[in-house]
Amino acid sequence: MIAIDVRKQLGPFTLDVRFQADSETVVLFGHSGSGKSLTLAAIAGLLRPDAGSIALNGRVLFDVARRIDVPPQRRRLGYVVQQLALFPHLSASANIGYGLGGWRRADRQRRVDELLALLSLQGLGARVPHQLSGGQQQRVALARALAAPVEALLLDEPFSALDEALRADLRTELLRLRRELRIPVVFVTHDLREAYLLADRIAVMDAGAVLQFARREDVFRRPASRRVAELTGVSNVFAGHGDGEGRVVVAELVLRATSDGAAPRGDVDIAIRAERCNVRRFDPAGVLPENCYVADIVADLAFGNTHTLRFAPVGPGPAVEVEMASRPYEVLGIAGRTRWVVELPADDLHVMPR
């Protein structure tokens, strides 16, 4: 269990972070400069907060009020920095065994061999860092951080320097490791897909603050605010008005919204992810079902396996972006027509108080 609640003023920038997690993976997600790395540095003891406290498994690592500030070397954390910082003068094995200074030689050797095997680095122990590939360096850094018994693992964009194929491998490896380790993992990334894949919980960070801390599904489906929705890649956020009974008016169109059970009243923001919107054939003689409206395609961006369609409303209703897999795109014959009916399913409309 890790609990952090700290504040730090750095010039005009205020870091104000609070969250806690059990033996699960927390992803700190946000743009660069949002304070993710600073948060890790504070947990690791490399950045001294102005106020607040940090506790790990009931052990207080930092507490301004009680004047506790455990130095980094006694925090028992595995920390992989973004630059990796493998010691260039030491072999991979010596890097991995670096933190095992007090161990007997034989024990240390056994532990290093164990980690080399765990991270598929057999036979590379004698190499120095610059003789290793990016992915291998990455794994050595991870092994080094895990060598001594640690109570939490902190990973700062560890895969950012790698190509996509390697990233996928290492993510899989990390998911496996996490199941074996059963310790809190705090993972920093600005990659949305990576965040979702690895996280149990996501802390969405912006300008030094945690905007939302929740289970990953909730962050994606039920963003706490317009800003969170924007940061987590929700393409459609509309301004609207709630009637307090589960209906909202957006651009003169009345929509039913049931996604959260709550029924806010007054000014609200309504979010729906592009891939949750439906497109139906337009029948001039037909009656429009609930949550449907007529719109014209104004842009069609092909991404190979998906299409992103931009719709402009013909009558009432908001302009909307719809993402569609290439198969339904072809079956429906999207390319052949301009005018369609857009459906915003009530279950996927997320209403946020403004």
Place this chain on the structure above:
Amino acid sequence: MTNPAARYGRSLTPSLASVFATPALLLALFVAVPLVALAARSVNDGEVLDRLTTPFVLHALRLSLVTSTLTLGLALVLGVPAAYLLARARIPGRRMLVLLVELPMVLPPTVAGVALLVAFGRRGLIGGWLADRGLEIPFTTTAVVLAQLFVATPFLVRTLQAGFESVDSLYERVSATLGMSPLRTFWRVTLPLARPALLSGAVLCWTRALSELGATLIFAGSFEGRTETMPLAIITAFESSAGLSGAVALSLILLAVALALLLVVRVAIRQQPLDAA
């Protein structure tokens, strides 16, 4: 990892090479000719080899080796921490301290000798206080070491400071998160990463100490077996009846020592596990 220099090699434009070759060759000759002359003279002059083993030469050689090595040891003990602080600490007056370190490098050694004498001399600033307690420094072997320390330490400190500055402090922070105390981090990470600077700084310091003349002459005098180091002995020999032959013998020894040292250090630096990355 691919930098342009590596990709293009050490390429050289031929026309520029032909222009630059002449001055470069002149310089090489200018340095080589006197050294060859020294060696040739000692071979031709039968007396020279006999002189190598006289007590006078042996005393001077032993004193030079002992004092310069002591100086290097003291310089390391005092200079390594100083260099690290100058490289890392954000202290007020850091620029002034750097200036203080650099000053002895540009000061004529004779000035250093005079300064040491008025500080540690019997009527000096603290020499009087020391003399009252039975500690007289001027014209002793201690004075030789102090004179060398004064002029030679800055070479170690400045070189090593630059070396420490080039070590990314991220390594030190990572070392801390791996459970290492700051002092162990220094021994295991910072100092090894600054090894090339440490070696070249130590060599500069040691050779400067070995060749020290001006400050020693004024502060320690020239007493055989006590303060007369090799450079001083060369002057004594030169002014004696033996004349040039004596000086040649002593010079040859110093030349051999310097050459051997240079080779040892070259090998040591090349054995650095790696310098890339």
